[in-house]
Structures are given as C-alpha cells and as structure tokens.
Amino acid sequence: MIENNITINIIGPGKVGRSLYNCFKEKHIKTLLIDKNWDYKNKKLNGIVLITTQDENIIPVWNILQKHDLTKILAIGHCSGYLDSSFFDNIPHFSIHPNFPFSSIKKCHEIKNITWGIEGDEIGITFAKEIINILNGKYVIIPQNKKGIYHLAAVIASNFSYVLIKMAKDLYDEIEIKDINHLLDLSINSLNNIKKIGLKNALTGPVARNDFNTINNERDIFGEILGNVEVYDFFIKLLYKIKEDD
Known part of the structure; x- marks a missing residue:
C-alpha cells in the first residue's frame, strides 16, 4: 500500500517525469524528482523508484543503482513502452507505459483517465496498479515477454x-x-x-x-x-x- 510515508523517487526530469512528479505532489504523495547529478552514494533511496528517462538510458541508470544500497527500495519500475522490467533482478519490479502522447509537461487533470500498459512480477504489479489508481487512470496488464507486441500496437495506432x-x-x-x-x-x-x-x-x-x-x-x-x-x-x-x- 502506497501511504504518505512511502516515497516515490522519479529518476528523469523530462516531460513524463515532471508530469508525474507534479501529480503526485498534488495528491499529497511523498515524491522526489532526481536528475543526473544526484549523489546516490550519500543519498540512499527508499520506497519506490520509477525511472522515466528515455529508453536507452533506463538500463544504464539501473546499472548505476546496483552499485549502491537497494535494501530500502520496495519496488523499481520504468515507463518504457517497449522494454519490460525483467532485467531488474532480485527486486520487485514493474513497468507502466502511458497510452498518451506527453508532448509537453502535463497537469494532473490532463492525464486523468488515460490507459497505462503495466507488467512486472506479482509485487511489482501491485505497486503499479496503486500508482495508476493515484493518477486516476486505467490499465491493461501485459504478459512480461510480450511487451514488444503491445508497443507495436500502440505505434501503429498512434x-x-x-x-x-x-x-x-x-x-x-x-x-x-x-x-x-x-x-x-x-x-x-x-x-x-x-x-x-x-x-x-x-x-x-x-x-x-x-x-x-x-x-x-x-x-x-x-x-x-x-x-x-x-x-x-x-x-x-x-x-x-x-x-x-x-
């Protein structure tokens, strides 16, 4: 259960990251927006980590995170449409992908009711569902090894x-x-x-x-x-x- 004492750490202050950060703040959810200058060594993360960088930077960010203490992280996820979350080894994991074009930073009411594609392990999906509920969104669950098919459908439609x-x-x-x-x-x-x-x-x-x-x-x-x-x-x-x- 995502409560007020659980922090959602958003890595990647782009359009998606800032939109989610602003929305979580509006919903009174404890959240941090982390950029490339974050001191992972001296500022340990806890709660939920959500990587909102471009796809090619997600695994490099994960490689950096693995060099530091992850014991207080409850789950880790990302927002890629194509990548699944199976590479997050030995930690509850998920991905949430918006079927919505973030052409700019959006206000919370602008992303209400959009549908997110979610996948992950059992615990990770539980957290993913809670995040979508906080955003007042809807979701479809994707088999973890079928993410490419899901994303291709979105590319064709959009x-x-x-x-x-x-x-x-x-x-x-x-x-x-x-x-x-x-x-x-x-x-x-x-x-x-x-x-x-x-x-x-x-x-x-x-x-x-x-x-x-x-x-x-x-x-x-x-x-x-x-x-x-x-x-x-x-x-x-x-x-x-x-x-x-x-």
Missing part, C-alpha cells in the same frame, strides 16, 4: 496515423489543395465511429460497397503518385478482412 495523413496530403498536393483540416476531421469521425460501433459496423467506402471499379482505378492512382501498390493491396486486403469477420 504514429502510423501520421503516415496515412502524409499520404493523403501528398495526394492533395498533386491537385493543389492546401487545406487538409477536413481530412483530419474525417479521420477523427471515423475513429469515433469505431469507438461507438466497432470496426466492422463502422466500415464505409469502396470495400464496404464492393465497388471494384473504384478499388482498381484508385490502385492505379496510388501507384502513379505514391508508388508501392503493395501497400495499397495490403490495406485493401485488411479492409476486406474487417468486412468479412464475424
């Missing part, structure tokens, strides 16, 4: 959408239409429909109508302007799979 908009913009550039705001609105409305009624019921367009002439003609346009018709074929195949799924 980052790959930028590629789709870029492709649509390139097509508009071809016909000298500059304003793409209505395309963004179209994307948002489509996502909202999926959220409301599911993939299959929300599907519209040539595949939903079995409009083969349009599908074939637009395949040619895709190849002429964007190239890689294999990408178009892959998308069409997936759309048919959505349509035909029970």
